[in-house]
Amino acid sequence: MVPSACFQDHLSPDLLKANVWSKSKEDTNKQKDDHMGRKVADCRDFPSESGCTLAIAGEEDEVVIAATQHAVAVHGHEDTDEVRTWLRENLKDEVAL
Numbered sequence: 001m002v003p004s005a006c007f008q009d010h011l012s013p014d015l016l017k018a019n020v021w022s023k024s025k026e027d028t029n030k031q032k033d034d035h036m037g038r039k040v041a042d043c044r045d046f047p048s049e050s051g052c053t054l055a056i057a058g059e060e061d062e063v064v065i066a067a068t069q070h071a072v073a074v075h076g077h078e079d080t081d082e083v084r085t086w087l088r089e090n091l092k093d094e095v096a097l
């Protein structure tokens with residue numbers, strides 16, 4: 001004998017709205033210059049009290065080193081990674097005149 005179970009049809013409308021987040025991940029492909037272009041550190045671009053107009057041109061590493069030394073010797077900066085990084089980021093491509 002099976003007792004009649006009170007079967008409650010419990011309908012719960014689960015409206016699962018599938019929010020599709022279409023995140024288009026932009027691959028930040030920084031196109032680095034592969035060509036061996038020389039870089040220029042131009043003091044006229046940098047804030048200085050002395051009104052220095054020196055421009056140092058060469059390969060990036062050379063310019064950063066020379067510019068750092070110059071910044072220390074002339075502009076009273078300290079030889080720190082911060083200064084080097086800042087200089088490196090502010091180098092310009094040498095423009096052939």
Ligand SMILES: [Zn+2]
Nearest residue numbers: 043052054074
């Ligand atoms: Zn200078």
